[in-house]
Amino acid sequence: MDGLRTRGTGEAERLLEERTADVQRVKAEYDNYRKRVRRDRMAVREIAVGNVLTALLPVVDAVDRACAHEPLTPGLRDVRDTLRTQLGSLGLQAFGERGEPFDPACHEAVVHRAAPGAEGLVCAEVLRPGYRVGDRLLRPARVVVAGPS
Template identity: 75%
Template sequence: MEKERLPVTDLSLRHLLEERTDDLQRVKAEYDNYRKQVRRDRMAVREIAVANVLRTLLPVLDAVDRTCQHEPITPGLHDIADTLRTQLGSLGLQPFGEKGDAFDPAFHDAVAHHVSSDAERLVCTQILRLGYRVGEHLLRPAHVEVVGPPRPEGDPRLGHDREI
C-alpha cells in the first residue's frame, strides 16, 4: 500500500510521523512473530501430550494383539481390536517392524542375533514386539531377532560371535 502524503509542511512533524509509522510497523511485526511462536508452542505441547497418552496405551494395544493371536477371535474382540487400532491411528500412531526390514539400531532393539554366511547385512527375521512412532517421534523401538553376516576376524568392536 502506498503511503499517503499528508499536507504537512513542518519537517519535524513529517519526521515524527514517519518515526511513529516505523515503530507501529515494527510492533506489528513483533506481534505477528509472537502469535506464530505461540501457535508453534501450542502444537508442540499437543504433540507431546498425544505422544504421552499413546505411550501409556501401548501395553493395552499389546494385550489386545496377544489376545487376538492366542484366542479365538469373536466378533466383539474383533470390533475392540479394530476400533482401538483405528482410533490410535487417527491420533498419528504408526506401527513399524516387519520381517525382512533392514536392522536399524535407532528403531530396533535386537533381542537375538544369529549368524548366517548367506547374509549380506543385518536383517530382522522375527518381530517379537512391534515398534511405534508418532510422526518422527519414536515411542518404542521394535524388539526383533536379526540375522547377519559373520563378524570380520580381528574386529575388536564386535567381540565374539554369540547370541544376545
C-alpha cells in the same frame, strides 16, 4: 511565516515517519509472538499425544495377544479394529516387519542369528512391534536379527 510553516511541516512528517516505523515494528513483533505461541502449542500437543499413546501401548499389546491366542469373536475384532482406528487417527504408526534392514535407532535386537552369505543385518523375526508418532519414536521394535556372524 512560510519558513515557519515549512519547518513545522517537516517536523510533522518526521514524527509521522517515526510513529509509522514504531507501529510497523510492534506489528512485526506481535506477528512473531503469535507464530511462536502457535508453534509452542503444537509442540505441547505433540508431547501430550505421545505420552498418552505411550501409556496405551500395553493395552495395544494385550489386545494383540488376545487376538493371537483366542478365537477372534466379533466383539474382540470390534475392540481391536476400533482401537487401531482411533490410535491411528492420533498418528500412531506401527513398524517392524520381517525382512526389513536392521536399524539400531528403531530396532532392539534381542537375538542374533548367523546367516551365511548375508550381506547385512535384517530383522528375521519381530517379537514385539515398535511404534512412532511422526518422527518421534515411542517404542523400538524387539527383533531377532539375522546376518553375518
